[in-house]
Amino acid sequence: SAVISQKPSRDICQRGTSLTIQCQVDSQVTMMFWYRQQPGQSLTLIATANQGSEATYESGFVIDKFPISRPNLTFSTLTVSNMSPEDSSIYLCSVDRLVGSNEQFFGPGTRLTVL
Amino acid sequence: RKEVEQDPGPFNVPEGATVAFNCTYSNSASQSFFWYRQDCRKEPKLLMSVYSSGNEDGRFTAQLNRASQYISLLIRDSKLSDSATYLCVVTPASGGSYIPTFGRGTSLIVHP
Numbered sequence: 197s198a199v200i201s202q203k204p205s206r207d208i209c210q211r212g213t214s215l216t217i218q219c220q221v222d223s224q225v226t227m228m229f230w231y232r233q234q235p236g237q238s239l240t241l242i243a244t245a246n247q248g249s250e251a252t253y254e255s256g257f258v259i260d261k262f263p264i265s266r267p268n269l270t271f272s273t274l275t276v277s278n279m280s281p282e283d284s285s286i287y288l289c290s291v292d293r294l295v296g297s298n299e300q301f302f303g304p305g306t307r308l309t310v311l
Numbered sequence: 312r313k314e315v316e317q318d319p320g321p322f323n324v325p326e327g328a329t330v331a332f333n334c335t336y337s338n339s340a341s342q343s344f345f346w347y348r349q350d351c352r353k354e355p356k357l358l359m360s361v362y363s364s365g366n367e368d369g370r371f372t373a374q375l376n377r378a379s380q381y382i383s384l385l386i387r388d389s390k391l392s393d394s395a396t397y398l399c400v401v402t403p404a405s406g407g408s409y410i411p412t413f414g415r416g417t418s419l420i421v422h423p
Contacts, residue, residue, distance in 0.1 A: 240413075241411065
């Protein structure tokens with residue numbers, strides 16, 4: 197199983213600022229995913245972070261708001277830009293357990309509160 | 312109709328009870344099915360994959376009904392530690408892309 201860490205684990209931010217969340221995996225993985233889980237809701241896929249190319253964003257999410265970096269096969273960052281209270285959520289990164297298995301390991305999540 | 316629907320519960324059952332959850336999905340071309348468990352303030356963790364022939368892992372049994380487009384999770388002899396939210400996940404087959412869809416989860420509370 198993959199070991200995934202995220203930083204920060206939680207943060208409280210002011211409206212209009214930006215926060216960058218880091219995701220580190222202990223092994224090389226092809227695909228990394230970023231999800232959002234708003235209070236009382238299920239997980240929503242934000243984007244797939246591809247190494248060496250731009251991230252692939254899902255409907256309703258744009259690069260200007262959620263820029264993603266993937267500099268290598270073990271690391272990715274998600275930035276939540278120009279935050280508003282509606283961005284308060286848990287942000288999770290995940291990886292496939294095995295290539296093509298569609299089974300995912302999740303990081304511990306970053307709990308973000310925007311005031 | 313939502314792509315993946317679950318009864319949010321909560322299901323409140325005594326220890327030792329048998330409890331079952333269903334999850335319906337709308338995309339008939341869906342390819343892979345999973346149950347995840349999410350404890351309060353924790354990340355989701357894979358509980359089990361759901362195979363066409365059904366599968367069992369100890370007290371947990373998962374089944375897939377493609378004709379009616381639902382999957383189920385049966386928990387026998389419930390333990391206090393089974394209290395959690397159970398998420399249904401469906402992965403559609405869409406030109407080879409992989410876009411998992413999560414249900415909102417079913418909350419289970421097992422009491423003494």
